[in-house]
Amino acid sequence: MATPLTLTRLEIYSKKWKVNYKLFDSAAAVVSRGRRNFLVQYGVMNHHTGSDSGQSDDYDNFLFVRGRPEEGIPAPLCNISGDMDGEVHFGAMRVANHAGAGSDFTLNAIRNQNYDGYNKELNPGPDNINGNDVYLGIEWKYDGGQPPTPEMWESMVRLNAAICDAQGWTALAVLAHREHTERKNDPGNVLMFILRRHVRDLLIAGPEGGSDVALTEQEKKDIRNAGWLAEQFGQGKQFEEDFDIIQAFVTSLSTAEAARYADLKDTITQWSEAKDQARLTELVNKLEEHQQALLAASNQQTAALADAIQAQTLAIINAINPPE
């Protein structure tokens, strides 16, 4: 736990950890901006905006001032934003609308700082709390479909470290939106255990010793191999719809035919849990197998379904082996 971070402390610690920051507007405006006062703070949540085109002052104006009132989400949409060139903007020190509903399982882990966060990400439980009142929110302004730039990565490691130091937290107070709620997958192409390791290592090395916070080649490779996961979490829902269509088709078949497709349901059901390449590869093989069976059966209904399966299979193959 910590008392709410003040702008004064945020600036002192950002200077200490060499964060290249600016105030979005006047200090008085930044201090007073937000939905209400924080009573406590337990951690700092990292997000992506989902777009590379938001590097402008106007985009910060959207995040900090305009918000999305038409969707019932008034500004500010985060406390701090970060550009792809590494520049950071402080916009709101009071409660922002960034986290929304999420898991108290995650909150307990973050609050107690007793989870295995340097080796894995947290899997959130059901949404049963509101995170806005207990977490600071940082928007990384990139689309998440590719890794952040090296400049953005370094500035975000430094910023998270500065906040942890100012608040007396370890790097286990750093979390992702997707660790708060299953509804979200951001920040994309950032593995949180790698981010937390870098924040931890920088905090240990100190501002002078921590000159190299860049990702290693091996870490870049790990992220490249796993980065698609974030994207696929988002596509899981759409895949479930395809699953319903396929299931309806299987149900409509005669018993003898249906037996040929029985295991497809189990395989597809694994989709939303599929978090490793081996299982996804198995799924791709299964889908290709069924596509062939459908083409062999060849009537209009099965041909359309075979097309759908082919498209789905290609999407998964691309996700497993993303273009370099």
Ligand SMILES: [Zn+2]
């Ligand atoms: Zn988010």
